Amino acid sequence: MAMKKNTNRLLSSFESFCYKYRYIFAVIYVLLCVSIPFLGLNRVQTRLLMMIALYAMLGMGLNVLTGYTGLVSLGHAGFYGIGAYVCALLQVNAGWSFWPALLAAGVFTAFIGLLLGLPSLRLSGSYLSIVTLGFCEIVQMILKQWESVTNGNYGVRNIPTPHFFGIPLTAKNGGLLLLIVVLATLTALGCLALKNSNTGRVFFAIKDDELASTMMGINTSRYKIVSFVISAFITGAAGGFYSLVNGYIEPTNFVFNTSILILSVVIVGGLGTIRGMVFGAALLQLFPEVSRGLYEWRFVVYGLLLVLMMRFRPQGALGWRSTQPYHLSKQAKQILAQPETKKGGAA
Amino acid sequence: MSFLEAKNICMQFGGLSAVDGASFHVDQGEIVSLIGPNGAGKTTVFNMLTGVYTITSGEMTFEGKDLTTMTPQQIVKAGISRTFQNLRLFPKMRVIENVLVGTHIHTKYNFWDGLFRTPRFKREEGAMEAKAVRILRSIGLEKDMHSYADSLPYGEQRKVEIARAIATDAKLILLDEPAAGMNPAESAELLRFIRELKDKGYTILLIEHDMSVVMNISDRIYVLDHGKMIAEGLPQEIANDPRVIEAYLGGEQKHAEGN
Numbered sequence: 197m198a199m200k201k202n203t204n205r206l207l208s209s210f211e212s213f214c215y216k217y218r219y220i221f222a223v224i225y226v227l228l229c230v231s232i233p234f235l236g237l238n239r240v241q242t243r244l245l246m247m248i249a250l251y252a253m254l255g256m257g258l259n260v261l262t263g264y265t266g267l268v269s270l271g272h273a274g275f276y277g278i279g280a281y282v283c284a285l286l287q288v289n290a291g292w293s294f295w296p297a298l299l300a301a302g303v304f305t306a307f308i309g310l311l312l313g314l315p316s317l318r319l320s321g322s323y324l325s326i327v328t329l330g331f332c333e334i335v336q337m338i339l340k341q342w343e344s345v346t347n348g349n350y351g352v353r354n355i356p357t358p359h360f361f362g363i364p365l366t367a368k369n370g371g372l373l374l375l376i377v378v379l380a381t382l383t384a385l386g387c388l389a390l391k392n393s394n395t396g397r398v399f400f401a402i403k404d405d406e407l408a409s410t411m412m413g414i415n416t417s418r419y420k421i422v423s424f425v426i427s428a429f430i431t432g433a434a435g436g437f438y439s440l441v442n443g444y445i446e447p448t449n450f451v452f453n454t455s456i457l458i459l460s461v462v463i464v465g466g467l468g469t470i471r472g473m474v475f476g477a478a479l480l481q482l483f484p485e486v487s488r489g490l491y492e493w494r495f496v497v498y499g500l501l502l503v504l505m506m507r508f509r510p511q512g513a514l515g516w517r518s519t520q521p522y523h524l525s526k527q528a529k530q531i532l533a534q535p536e537t538k539k540g541g542a543a
Numbered sequence: 544m545s546f547l548e549a550k551n552i553c554m555q556f557g558g559l560s561a562v563d564g565a566s567f568h569v570d571q572g573e574i575v576s577l578i579g580p581n582g583a584g585k586t587t588v589f590n591m592l593t594g595v596y597t598i599t600s601g602e603m604t605f606e607g608k609d610l611t612t613m614t615p616q617q618i619v620k621a622g623i624s625r626t627f628q629n630l631r632l633f634p635k636m637r638v639i640e641n642v643l644v645g646t647h648i649h650t651k652y653n654f655w656d657g658l659f660r661t662p663r664f665k666r667e668e669g670a671m672e673a674k675a676v677r678i679l680r681s682i683g684l685e686k687d688m689h690s691y692a693d694s695l696p697y698g699e700q701r702k703v704e705i706a707r708a709i710a711t712d713a714k715l716i717l718l719d720e721p722a723a724g725m726n727p728a729e730s731a732e733l734l735r736f737i738r739e740l741k742d743k744g745y746t747i748l749l750i751e752h753d754m755s756v757v758m759n760i761s762d763r764i765y766v767l768d769h770g771k772m773i774a775e776g777l778p779q780e781i782a783n784d785p786r787v788i789e790a791y792l793g794g795e796q797k798h799a800e801g802n
């Protein structure tokens with residue numbers, strides 16, 4: 197009990213410290229990002245950091261659905277694959293440049309998210325998970341079988357290097373790492389804004405108690421679909437980026453194991469948090485690096501980790517609740533500043 | 544035409560008639576209580592009124608609108624909100640966030656405003672927060688508004704649920720055993736708060752077991768037993784009605800009159 201109190205105090209001072217110096221941290225972060233090309237990272241380091249940022253983004257995508265709204269998806273590799281293929285094929289076959297192709301990947305995947313969300317409305321819990329798992333398998337089948345478009349098992353090769361105002365973005369010059377860091381950061385900012393607006397609030401309410409949400413007049417079906425759409429958009433855009441990492445993609449990049457890896461990031465890091473996604477991604481990407489011998493066994497280890505987490509720390513490693521007060525608006529603070537009147541009108 | 548009117552409403556679960564041809568009405572500005580022994584069908588009546596269940600037969604209207612064909616969401620928007628016998632808060636959200644969810648149907652900004660933090664978002668979100676703070680203050684939860692709902696004592700959680708119901712701008716509030724789990728001091732305070740709501744123009748339909756609350760606060764009382772309305776009247780009449788005493792009050796008669 198006493199120990200818990202102490203950790204709470206520690207957490208509270210840590211959080212207020214972070215909050216107090218948030219602008220300084222933001223500046224340091226931006227400076228660090230800008231200096232990525234000049235850090236002299238080697239190939240292995242660059243790739244590792246790219247994968248961490250990519251999986252942080254994938255985690256944030258799934259987090260909107262699973263962490264915020266409470267709908268568990270085992271099929272996000274499907275969205276990921278769709279995004280990657282749309283982005284790659286538009287460039288290779290239709291001659292689009294990268295940026296519109298990336299946007300199209302997000303938008304098209306969001307549309308598929310809408311389609312998957314519709315039949316999922318009547319399902320909950322494990323049934324929904326099974327449907328999403330089926331979805332992932334269907335995507336896998338299509339990628340393999342629809343050879344005239346997807347090139348089947350051979351995959352899509354020779355995906356061109358993207359350019360930003362004439363500057364090529366490659367792994368070597370750090371441009372690709374910078375790109376995914378920017379994408380992940382934008383995603384994080386978007387998720388943060390979402391969490392602090394009515395849409396995000398309704399997501400969390402649905403996760404906590406769907407019937408009570410309905411009784412507040414909320415069209416829960418609509419918000420579940422919105423959650424699917426946002427989640428799919430982020431995941432599809434992440435897929436669009438992934439098509440650049442190796443310069444080629446093939447169906448086996450987007451199998452069930454990939455779904456599990458994304459879900460592990462969310463659960464290990466901390467459902468509903470953004471910091472947790474970065475932490476979870478870093479942990480799960482570093483793990484195979486530091487234990488090469490266990491590489492073949494990594495999914496066994498992930499599975500074990502998931503079970504242990506669910507059992508002993510369901511909120512995830514960094515899934516603590518904020519100890520800080522709710523950030524009230526000026527209007528609300530003004531009301532609090534007024535002396536309490538006997539008839540402090542409720543209406 | 545009454546504010547809320549139910550005629551011969553029936554609810555069957557398989558072979559069981561939980562509510563069996565009950566009729567009642569509530570006029571604007573009244574506090575009406577619905578009492579009856581456990582399993583009488585009181586909560587079921589609330590579930591019918593709020594659209595949780597599709598009623599088997601009968602008529603229900605609110606301000607002349609037919610409730611039987613409305614979805615729960617439409618019913619809330621029409622102005623009926625409720626609390627639950629077994630608390631249904633959003634336990635992992637803060638108290639103020641719970642109330643903000645209650646204000647949700649009146650949100651005047653859209654998804655993109657929220658995403659890009661537009662001036663409209665800031666203005667409207669601020670107004671919603673101000674409203675939530677006002678409600679919380681009026682129910683005495685100001686000091687708890689930053690807490691997470693599941694960290695509050697039971698009695699306080701009940702108040703959060705009432706605050707959340709008010710936040711929908713309901714005209715009619717259905718309270719399902721709000722004093723359950725409260726100590727005498729808390730229920731006395733609740734009593735005062737419910738009166739205040741009435742003074743502010745709310746209409747209240749109350750299910751309550753605590754006779755001291757019911758007898759003190761109600762303008763009229765309905766007694767439900769085995770899904771049927773067995774009595775209706777002023778608190779004094781109900782307390783002395785032999786049918787009620789037999790069906791429900793029984794040994795508690797003294798207790799009821801003691802107030």
Ligand SMILES: Nc1ncnc2c1ncn2[C@@H]1O[C@H](COP(=O)(O)OP(=O)(O)O)[C@@H](O)[C@H]1O
Pocket residue numbers: 556559561579580581582583584585586587588
């Ligand atoms: N969803 C349901 N399915 C089956 N039976 C139900 C359902 N809801 C309520 N009942 C039954 O209806 C009867 C009335 O229940 P309820 O309305 O909760 O009583 P009260 O609130 O007066 O104690 C009980 O016998 C209960 O078991």
Ligand SMILES: [Mg+2]
Pocket residue numbers: 585586587628
């Ligand atoms: Mg009941």
